[in-house]
Amino acid sequence: MGMWETRSRPFFLSRPGIGLWRDHMRKLNVDRYRKILEQERDRIRNEIDVVETRIGIGDTGPALSELADYDNHPGDMGTETFEKEKDLALRDNFRSMIGRIDEAIGKIDRGTYGECDRCGREISMGRLDAVPWAIYCVECQDIIEGR
Numbered sequence: 001m002g003m004w005e006t007r008s009r010p011f012f013l014s015r016p017g018i019g020l021w022r023d024h025m026r027k028l029n030v031d032r033y034r035k036i037l038e039q040e041r042d043r044i045r046n047e048i049d050v051v052e053t054r055i056g057i058g059d060t061g062p063a064l065s066e067l068a069d070y071d072n073h074p075g076d077m078g079t080e081t082f083e084k085e086k087d088l089a090l091r092d093n094f095r096s097m098i099g100r101i102d103e104a105i106g107k108i109d110r111g112t113y114g115e116c117d118r119c120g121r122e123i124s125m126g127r128l129d130a131v132p133w134a135i136y137c138v139e140c141q142d143i144i145e146g147r
């Protein structure tokens with residue numbers, strides 16, 4: 001996947017297209033979205049810290065043997081294992097959220113924020129207000145999620 005596949009326009013169309021796009025970016029006030037995204041990322045990082053402290057692991061994550069160990073003692077460890085698995089799933093969710101936020105911030109840096117990564121059309125401001133880390137328009141999101 002290169003620049004040409006998503007970006008190339010016939011030469012005679014490229015200038016007005018880019019002009020319109022800049023208007024969209026300006027209307028979007030990307031600095032505001034950047035601030036929202038960075039705040040959300042900080043908040044989620046704190047959440048991850050809380051979860052990791054609770055399950056007693058650091059940045060390296062739990063060793064697989066450690067988890068297997070839990071599975072081998074289903075008796076009195078059952079509840080604890082369940083809680084730990086819930087926390088691990090929670091941490092995974094938070095991490096993928098941060099991934100999405102980083103991707104959106106990357107789009108701001110590249111000047112493509114508010115543009116669908118799949119079809120290249122504008123993502124509506126209403127959608128960006130509701131989901132500031134959206135990198136796809138509603139239609140493409142539905143297709144990707146198989147709805």
Ligand SMILES: [Zn+2]
Nearest residue numbers: 116119137140
């Ligand atoms: Zn799209």
